[in-house]
Amino acid sequence: MKIIISNASSDPIYMQIINQIRQCILSGELKAGEILPSIRQLAKDLQVSVITTKRVYEELEKEKLIDSVVGKGCFVSGANKDFIREQRMKLLEEKMIEIIRESKELSMNQQDLIDHITLFFEEEQNT
Template identity: 80%
Template sequence: MSNASSDPIYIQILTQIRQSILSGELVEGDSLPSIRQLAKDLQVSVITTKRVYEELEKENLIDSVVGKGSFVSGTNQDFIREQRMRRLEEKMLEIIRESKEIGMSSQELIQHLTLLSEEEHTE
């Protein structure tokens, strides 16, 4: 978590856990700390961590079992891929908007993306 970030604390926590699941760092069946334990570890309110877990449940990324805890959901890989694609599209739209703001044509943007992609493959 970063105090310098403009994002609220719960968004920072949510983003970190979501990213860990979508990247495969956390996999199906992995247990998460209890809401109270996470709050204690991060020195935040229990309400904050409860809100994070509720949001992750809405996204079908975790399952919470009363008396047992919260676990990474058994959601299939197609769902996770779809979620990642949706986030990637949002980032692409942001890049398109910004490139228009600086007067970059679609063709220039594609060329730049191609160049960066080729450089990434050679590393």
């Protein structure tokens, strides 16, 4: 898991970290049961306050994306697969809307877009 903090971003640092960890979980990069760095280690790695990383983990726990086990650490939650799937579907839908808007700017019609998606889908299956 690689987290990049941008000082140019309008989002606060803790939100940048939350968004990136959330994305890693929802994309499947971080698997259910996988241990996360300790609050102190994450703070050290990212050169941020321990208070910031504590807030990050608290927010992710509220979203039920991670579980905290006293004395053991924080782990990617495996309890709510339907919720994670729903969140991943939401991200996919947002990407599709972006693709549709971009295709309209390129004066592509619906069938052109479907043809392109079909082509890429078939190419991806063959790899």
